[in-house]
Amino acid sequence: MNDAPEHDTPAGAPDSQQPDIPGVIAPAMIEQFEEAVESGDRDFLKRTISELHPADAADLLEHLPLDEFRRAINLVDADLPPEAVAELGEDTRIAALGELSDDGIAAMVENLESDDASFLLNDLSDERRTRILARMPATDRAAIESSLAFDEESAGRLMQRDFVAAPIFWTVGQAIDHMRTVDDDDLPDTFFDIYIVDPGFRLQGAVPVSTLLRSTRETPLKDLMKESRVKLTTGMDQEEVAYLFQQYNLASAPVVDEAGRLTGMITVDDVVDVIQEEAQEDMLALSGVSESGVNQSIFSAVRARVPWLAINLFTAFIASTVVSLFSNVINHFVTLAFLMPVVAGVSGNCGSQSLAVAVRAIAERDMEGSMVMRAIRREAATALINGLLIAWSAALVSLILFHAPVISLVVGMAMTLTFTWAGLIGILAPLTLKRLGQDPAVSSSVFVLTSIDMISFFVFLGLSTLILL
Amino acid sequence: MNDAPEHDTPAGAPDSQQPDIPGVIAPAMIEQFEEAVESGDRDFLKRTISELHPADAADLLEHLPLDEFRRAINLVDADLPPEAVAELGEDTRIAALGELSDDGIAAMVENLESDDASFLLNDLSDERRTRILARMPATDRAAIESSLAFDEESAGRLMQRDFVAAPIFWTVGQAIDHMRTVDDDDLPDTFFDIYIVDPGFRLQGAVPVSTLLRSTRETPLKDLMKESRVKLTTGMDQEEVAYLFQQYNLASAPVVDEAGRLTGMITVDDVVDVIQEEAQEDMLALSGVSESGVNQSIFSAVRARVPWLAINLFTAFIASTVVSLFSNVINHFVTLAFLMPVVAGVSGNCGSQSLAVAVRAIAERDMEGSMVMRAIRREAATALINGLLIAWSAALVSLILFHAPVISLVVGMAMTLTFTWAGLIGILAPLTLKRLGQDPAVSSSVFVLTSIDMISFFVFLGLSTLILL
Numbered sequence: 001m002n003d004a005p006e007h008d009t010p011a012g013a014p015d016s017q018q019p020d021i022p023g024v025i026a027p028a029m030i031e032q033f034e035e036a037v038e039s040g041d042r043d044f045l046k047r048t049i050s051e052l053h054p055a056d057a058a059d060l061l062e063h064l065p066l067d068e069f070r071r072a073i074n075l076v077d078a079d080l081p082p083e084a085v086a087e088l089g090e091d092t093r094i095a096a097l098g099e100l101s102d103d104g105i106a107a108m109v110e111n112l113e114s115d116d117a118s119f120l121l122n123d124l125s126d127e128r129r130t131r132i133l134a135r136m137p138a139t140d141r142a143a144i145e146s147s148l149a150f151d152e153e154s155a156g157r158l159m160q161r162d163f164v165a166a167p168i169f170w171t172v173g174q175a176i177d178h179m180r181t182v183d184d185d186d187l188p189d190t191f192f193d194i195y196i197v198d199p200g201f202r203l204q205g206a207v208p209v210s211t212l213l214r215s216t217r218e219t220p221l222k223d224l225m226k227e228s229r230v231k232l233t234t235g236m237d238q239e240e241v242a243y244l245f246q247q248y249n250l251a252s253a254p255v256v257d258e259a260g261r262l263t264g265m266i267t268v269d270d271v272v273d274v275i276q277e278e279a280q281e282d283m284l285a286l287s288g289v290s291e292s293g294v295n296q297s298i299f300s301a302v303r304a305r306v307p308w309l310a311i312n313l314f315t316a317f318i319a320s321t322v323v324s325l326f327s328n329v330i331n332h333f334v335t336l337a338f339l340m341p342v343v344a345g346v347s348g349n350c351g352s353q354s355l356a357v358a359v360r361a362i363a364e365r366d367m368e369g370s371m372v373m374r375a376i377r378r379e380a381a382t383a384l385i386n387g388l389l390i391a392w393s394a395a396l397v398s399l400i401l402f403h404a405p406v407i408s409l410v411v412g413m414a415m416t417l418t419f420t421w422a423g424l425i426g427i428l429a430p431l432t433l434k435r436l437g438q439d440p441a442v443s444s445s446v447f448v449l450t451s452i453d454m455i456s457f458f459v460f461l462g463l464s465t466l467i468l469l
Numbered sequence: 470m471n472d473a474p475e476h477d478t479p480a481g482a483p484d485s486q487q488p489d490i491p492g493v494i495a496p497a498m499i500e501q502f503e504e505a506v507e508s509g510d511r512d513f514l515k516r517t518i519s520e521l522h523p524a525d526a527a528d529l530l531e532h533l534p535l536d537e538f539r540r541a542i543n544l545v546d547a548d549l550p551p552e553a554v555a556e557l558g559e560d561t562r563i564a565a566l567g568e569l570s571d572d573g574i575a576a577m578v579e580n581l582e583s584d585d586a587s588f589l590l591n592d593l594s595d596e597r598r599t600r601i602l603a604r605m606p607a608t609d610r611a612a613i614e615s616s617l618a619f620d621e622e623s624a625g626r627l628m629q630r631d632f633v634a635a636p637i638f639w640t641v642g643q644a645i646d647h648m649r650t651v652d653d654d655d656l657p658d659t660f661f662d663i664y665i666v667d668p669g670f671r672l673q674g675a676v677p678v679s680t681l682l683r684s685t686r687e688t689p690l691k692d693l694m695k696e697s698r699v700k701l702t703t704g705m706d707q708e709e710v711a712y713l714f715q716q717y718n719l720a721s722a723p724v725v726d727e728a729g730r731l732t733g734m735i736t737v738d739d740v741v742d743v744i745q746e747e748a749q750e751d752m753l754a755l756s757g758v759s760e761s762g763v764n765q766s767i768f769s770a771v772r773a774r775v776p777w778l779a780i781n782l783f784t785a786f787i788a789s790t791v792v793s794l795f796s797n798v799i800n801h802f803v804t805l806a807f808l809m810p811v812v813a814g815v816s817g818n819c820g821s822q823s824l825a826v827a828v829r830a831i832a833e834r835d836m837e838g839s840m841v842m843r844a845i846r847r848e849a850a851t852a853l854i855n856g857l858l859i860a861w862s863a864a865l866v867s868l869i870l871f872h873a874p875v876i877s878l879v880v881g882m883a884m885t886l887t888f889t890w891a892g893l894i895g896i897l898a899p900l901t902l903k904r905l906g907q908d909p910a911v912s913s914s915v916f917v918l919t920s921i922d923m924i925s926f927f928v929f930l931g932l933s934t935l936i937l938l
Contacts, residue, residue, distance in 0.1 A: 210661070249741075282752060283751060292830070298854065301851040305855060306859070334799055341788070357761040389775055
């Protein structure tokens, strides 16, 4: 999570094994590391890990199978950089914490910034967390406890408590002198703004460090200060925070409590992770996966996917009852059994397209006010046009294949109708879920695809019954 | 794209119409703005736009239907902030450029940083771009022309040419004095690092501005400098750049040419857009949409979606030919026509899950070396376990519905097999595409879903023929 300027070797560094792709560990290095784990070569492991950037060290460790990973953690033990543990994926992080002693974790957590510290402790059982917190100095403990008191996906949890604040009546010179004299531990590793507060510690504005640097010592901070465009509050959802960082191209932003008092700072590197996560979550959710990860166990993968499959099985049976209503017409024209999955499948795809576009637009805040009606109109029109193009191509193909003009006519009519439905439900389902306060990505697919299956079976076989029988 | 510190009013500002959701324009404001467009109230439009942050001004303009949008651009004309045009989505940006005069665009482009300038000019026809460049001062023109010479999604295109460089033999004091005296136009609005170069302008390292600020004037820059962890080169793909920013939590990074000479700087705000875009692109690609946007025209939406539907229609027919091979058994047991879409549909979902997980892991560089085999094993095992759970639930349900134990047995056996296939092809297809140098998200779905349909029809109806007939 944090930048750790003491580590400066690029990925794959020791023995100058430069990787072909920057940021990706060289295979030869992974092999060497694995051998060292097997032979218990503690020194090689410690040296390799300490020479790598924490993010690369975490990647290297995650390349090991789970049992070797545990063994490596045990061997490196107290020399494992806390930042590397914070960079591990969820499953491996929990496994690593399981291997480490309470004292080891307490020492790690003390060396992390407060957001990363509470991030690590959050993975522990309540009991173990209390035990570890009890071993820590009172001030560190208090900072972490108040961070943990915020909701898991809130700005309060995302923020760090180290930042630079200066009273509004100071000059540039006073601010610089203050920063030169203050203890290193009380400042963030790097920072882009200093925040200006009134005597009640209420946030007044910010001065970029680059502006500070270019101004004369006598300049009052008040003259350089810009009022903050965006006010992040501790209770704000992290998705909201990410949106504001993107919208206003922020590198860091102050966080205030309900009384407007400055309490923390969020930096863009933490937000980048949130943006990536949220976008990936939407993609996984649309495909019915609640969670995934590089070192996910099979058990956890099954648990993350089987509920959706079970729901899907249920809805597939419901959709199929529609088919059984029409067994008479299928008995007469077995060609329908052949064409039925074509009609339903391609219409389902039209629905998936519309759904993906809508979920994306909602995530990017492009579905507000008058834009909603415009988007619905566009989706309906697009689906209708695509429906006409695809439906009558399908009709043509089935005419060539089966020489049954009436069946082809039914295919064309049915698909035109189901496409229009697919385009509409693809946007209306996520919009409705959003209005109900639900995540539009999570449960939309099941509504959309089941309804399209049902409608297409019903329309196609119904029209067949009307026209053919 | 860039932070424009001169605009500091939050979204929805004039007349203190604070929006409920920060960063989202208040509906009342949109109405007022629309009325002003209709009545041609130039002053109101100009005032509103100038009071908003460029990103909010762009959002406000995008709320208008396309014809009103064009009218608004015409009314505001030269007073349209260039940064707001750069913040527009692709379709509206092109529409806006169509309304503006060559002189207007030339004036805008001069005021933008070079990355945004080339971003805007890239949307124009070659002829118009040449005409506009000819109206610009020679130095600006040269900067933009060399930016446009890089590939569209490369680091060279993403970088800006304004940055702060200092020779390695300078002290902190010399660097600060230089920054205080240099012309504002030659410095970026904000910057987080200064870059240290040798006499040949080859990059040696970087000093964070916050470190500079905390050091005494006499300190040699050499003592503060950190060698750059990551070397970005002008030809590097933007996806690679985004990955490195994420991996190493960077706020900005220098870009060097092939000879190692410092040529530009990339800041995290531009990278955030890339990360968001790439993740969203994967989601859309998996659903068969090549492009989407808030103000996409119906024509462009049709063009972005119909090719996939056409391919899908073709593959659906191919998959269905499998069904026609077995018309005999369907004729005897019409229940099979009922169960067939259940088997194929739920297996298809299992494949989509596996595919989404694989595409995500590839995007996050979690599919390298030994992790590939582990991931394949996990997907196969997960699919087999889910297959067993779901297949025999399906068998049970069909037993209850149809009282045909042999058919239920066929359902159970067929689904167990097709699930395992689905899990494997869901990961193998994107991995193979990646190995072939293709985008794993773009064409995987069609292979995966078609093959699952074919396999499930074949296995289910084949087993039915063997066992039932």
